[in-house]
Amino acid sequence: xxxxxxxxxxxxxxxxxxRKEEKExxxxxxxxxxxxxxxEMEVILVVVDGKxxxxxxxxxxxxxxxxxDVQVAFCGRNDIEKIKTTETFPGxxxxxxxxxxxxxxxxxxPIICLDAVKDPGNLGTIIRTADWFGFKxxxxxxxxxxxxxxxxxxxxxxxxxxxxxxxxxxLLKTLEKLKKEYEYKIYSLDLKGENHKNLKPxxxxxxxxxxxxxxxxxxxxxxxxxxxxIAGHGQAESxxxxxxxxxxxxxxxx
Amino acid sequence: xxxxxxxxxxxxxxxxxxRKEEKExxxxxxxxxxxxxxxEMEVILVVVDGKxxxxxxxxxxxxxxxxxDVQVAFCGRNDIEKIKTTETFPGxxxxxxxxxxxxxxxxxxPIICLDAVKDPGNLGTIIRTADWFGFKxxxxxxxxxxxxxxxxxxxxxxxxxxxxxxxxxxLLKTLEKLKKEYEYKIYSLDLKGENHKNLKPxxxxxxxxxxxxxxxxxxxxxxxxxxxxIAGHGQAESxxxxxxxxxxxxxxxx
Numbered sequence: 001x002x003x004x005x006x007x008x009x010x011x012x013x014x015x016x017x018x019r020k021e022e023k024e025x026x027x028x029x030x031x032x033x034x035x036x037x038x039x040e041m042e043v044i045l046v047v048v049d050g051k052x053x054x055x056x057x058x059x060x061x062x063x064x065x066x067x068x069d070v071q072v073a074f075c076g077r078n079d080i081e082k083i084k085t086t087e088t089f090p091g092x093x094x095x096x097x098x099x100x101x102x103x104x105x106x107x108x109x110p111i112i113c114l115d116a117v118k119d120p121g122n123l124g125t126i127i128r129t130a131d132w133f134g135f136k137x138x139x140x141x142x143x144x145x146x147x148x149x150x151x152x153x154x155x156x157x158x159x160x161x162x163x164x165x166x167x168x169x170x171l172l173k174t175l176e177k178l179k180k181e182y183e184y185k186i187y188s189l190d191l192k193g194e195n196h197k198n199l200k201p202x203x204x205x206x207x208x209x210x211x212x213x214x215x216x217x218x219x220x221x222x223x224x225x226x227x228x229x230i231a232g233h234g235q236a237e238s239x240x241x242x243x244x245x246x247x248x249x250x251x252x253x254x
Numbered sequence: 255x256x257x258x259x260x261x262x263x264x265x266x267x268x269x270x271x272x273r274k275e276e277k278e279x280x281x282x283x284x285x286x287x288x289x290x291x292x293x294e295m296e297v298i299l300v301v302v303d304g305k306x307x308x309x310x311x312x313x314x315x316x317x318x319x320x321x322x323d324v325q326v327a328f329c330g331r332n333d334i335e336k337i338k339t340t341e342t343f344p345g346x347x348x349x350x351x352x353x354x355x356x357x358x359x360x361x362x363x364p365i366i367c368l369d370a371v372k373d374p375g376n377l378g379t380i381i382r383t384a385d386w387f388g389f390k391x392x393x394x395x396x397x398x399x400x401x402x403x404x405x406x407x408x409x410x411x412x413x414x415x416x417x418x419x420x421x422x423x424x425l426l427k428t429l430e431k432l433k434k435e436y437e438y439k440i441y442s443l444d445l446k447g448e449n450h451k452n453l454k455p456x457x458x459x460x461x462x463x464x465x466x467x468x469x470x471x472x473x474x475x476x477x478x479x480x481x482x483x484i485a486g487h488g489q490a491e492s493x494x495x496x497x498x499x500x501x502x503x504x505x506x507x508x
Contacts, residue, residue, distance in 0.1 A: 125494050131488040132493050233387070234387055236385035239500075240409075243497065250504065
């Protein structure tokens with residue numbers, strides 16, 4: 001049985017408001033919890049389904065958590081109904097402290113920037129794809145979906161622990177700063193730019209991908225050095241933002 | 255008010271079993287319905303929210319449907335609760351006859367083949383992306399998700415009407431036939447093939463993308479001419495299937 005205070009806390013973390021207030025988030029599943037324990041993030045609690053505690057995968061997690069002085073709690077069947085965030089509880093979850101990454105900390109190598117991406121699945125997929133192609137730095141606009149949303153986390157497939165993800169309170173100001181202080185070039189992807197096949201990898205470049213419905217916001221245009229479009233010759237009117245980002249990251253990776 | 259028989263029919267079409275039996279599917283929203291009416295598909299019924307019938311966009315749809323001798327029915331507020339497939343009914347839907355496309359009909363130009371893709375959003379996104387890059391032919395394995403699933407349809411953003419999408423009852427046999435009778439080369443995407451940057455566009459080539467969790471099934475290996483992998487150098491273990499397909503389609507499109 002879980003202590004009531006833990007159940008209450010886990011339930012609070014299902015809401016974005018409380019995740020922000022508490023600066024914590026929840027990860028479910030063996031892979032996610034193992035990745036978290038292996039990362040530099042601070043894990044503060046691991047909850048394991050009591051009836052699985054002797055199974056090898058779970059035993060390993062418990063040993064690892066104890067070595068790192070992370071509290072381990074066991075839950076019963078009745079607790080699971082109360083704490084799970086997915087239909088089927090995968091037997092383990094972890095509560096992790098949100099690491100605040102500042103824009104200066106991502107000013108090293110190319111940056112993938114997302115402007116008002118609202119779909120958690122798209123954000124998660126972009127993070128996973130960036131990790132595949134070896135991009136290290138992600139910059140999220142103030143109105144992009146919460147990276148600690150459970151759906152986003154699931155779509156990242158653990159890649160959230162491999163990248164530096166900064167969220168800005170003012171995208172325009174942050175971009176201006178990166179351009180001025182770190183000499184970044186700023187490129188945006190839209191439907192009327194130069195052919196994307198002409199893009200060349202650059203160390204100090206920021207690639208902005210706009211929202212699924214609106215594209216990059218007009219106020220950013222003044223600081224954009226050049227815009228590119230993904231060349232297509234079919235009849236579709238647009239591409240999904242995660243698809244656009246993937247195509248560009250593939251073109252930029254050597 | 256809608257006739258009870260129409261409400262009953264629309265509700266049946268929410269289930270895959272009945273969509274298959276009736277060989278019909280439902281499309282919601284202005285863009286989808288307009289695309290359907292402009293396509294060669296057979297639309298058999300258009301349902302419009304009665305209180306929107308005088309608005310310009312809806313008026314156009316009604317005129318267009320009537321010109322094509324398509325039945326138009328109007329629904330009231332109580333009907334909407336019963337028939338809608340999304341949270342908010344977008345004011346219009348159409349019932350369309352499923353067009354059965356045989357494998358011989360797609361034997362013209364490159365073919366994107368999906369093996370056991372289970373996620374409707376991924377299937378829809380792949381169809382939309384194929385339409386962007388100008389691919390015309392899609393081949394779906396017997397266990398790929400239903401292309402007429404409302405979620406799939408929404409993710410295609412109307413591109414379902416621009417492509418030839420064939421579903422086979424036996425993928426291995428269909429591929430053998432396309433290889434033997436139409437001299438197609440068969441390429442699969444996996445995690446241990448040649449660098450995808452070496453792929454060259456070919457007219458008679460089939461590109462197989464496996465399921466999100468399993469990859470291409472082993473029984474297909476014997477007919478695969480060559481396998482390719484998307485080169486990456488980050489830490490992610492795999493890519494989402496829609497992302498992989500997009501990267502390959504971009505590389506193949508000139």
